[in-house]
Amino acid sequence: MIVSSALMIWKGLIVVTGSESPIVVVLSGSMEPAFHRGDLLFLTNFQDDPIRAGEIVVFKVEGRDIPIVHRVIKIHEKENGNIKFLTKGDNNEVDDRGLYKKGQNWLEKKDVVGRARGFLPYVGMVTIIMNDYPKFKYALLAVMGAYVLLKRES
Amino acid sequence: MKGAWPHVCYSRSRVTILPARKNVEDFTGPRERSDLGFITFDITADLQTIFDWNVKQLFLYLSAEYSTKNNALNQVVLWDKIILRGDNPKLLLKDMKSKYYFFDDGNGLKGNRNVTLTLSWNVVPNAGILPLVTGSGHVSVPFPDAYETTKSY
DSSP, rough: HHHHHHHHHHHHHHHHHHHHHHEEEEETTTTTTTTOOOOEEEEOOOOTSSOTTEEEEEEEETTTTOEEEEEEEEEEETTTEEEEEEEEEETTTGGGGGGSSSOOOOEEEEGGEEEEEEEEEEEHHHHHHHHHOOOHHHHHHHHHHHHHHHHHOO | SOOOOOOOOOOOTTTTSSOEEEEEEEEOOOEEEEEEEEEEEEEEEOOOGGOTEEEEEEEEEEEEOOOOSSEEEEEEEEEEEEETTTTEEEEEEEEEEEOOOOEOOOSSSSOOOOOEEEEEEEEEEESOOOOOOOOOOOEEEOOOSSSOOSSSO
């Protein structure tokens, strides 16, 4: 019951925000002092929302799984809406060209997972702890599993 | 954003330092000859009224916006500054050079009379919504028709 409700809420969020990943955890310090490792970001990804300089976008580099949260610092948009843009972490000295695929100089709309619209500090630390300390993740899963089994009995 | 708008104004570069333009290979990435612009600017701003109880920091940035034959809309961030809660909210910056290279995607700066500089800021709260606000007041910076052969920065 709890699991299916949680799943429904998550799927609902994906539809409402237009983003495949409406909530992400900040993994690095490249956007400090605004965001720190463990902060939670809320995203939207409406196709009609134009990408503009200054916005904080979450994007994925082709071929890599990890989403990156950085700021748009340059855009060149054609009349038909085709846009290419460049990003940079606030806390980085240089732009992100070193992070893109070899030979890739720009990002495109298809690389965007979402735009950061809201933020909560610290809350995402749980995910990072589970990643860095797998034993903690298994312990948590064991506790949740035990809870589900015991509940059914009563 | 509630409350009064802060007073933000800035003047363009002094007449003695004209926006200069060169045509060089964009060494920051694309291997094409693109226009590289040089702008010097002053910024006067009082951001006190933006800081309320929930504002952790402001990410302030100056961007140039213009249209070219190649691209209907171009926006380039030339300069940025992080202002933390507690920092002096009054800015009096003179003779600033852009922090980042102002490369066009092509040769659209040559003779472009309609390059607009705008000051904007991203409010980062302690928790909550992340608004992007554009200050009122824009400054137009026309670029000359000819390239500079010597560096005039």
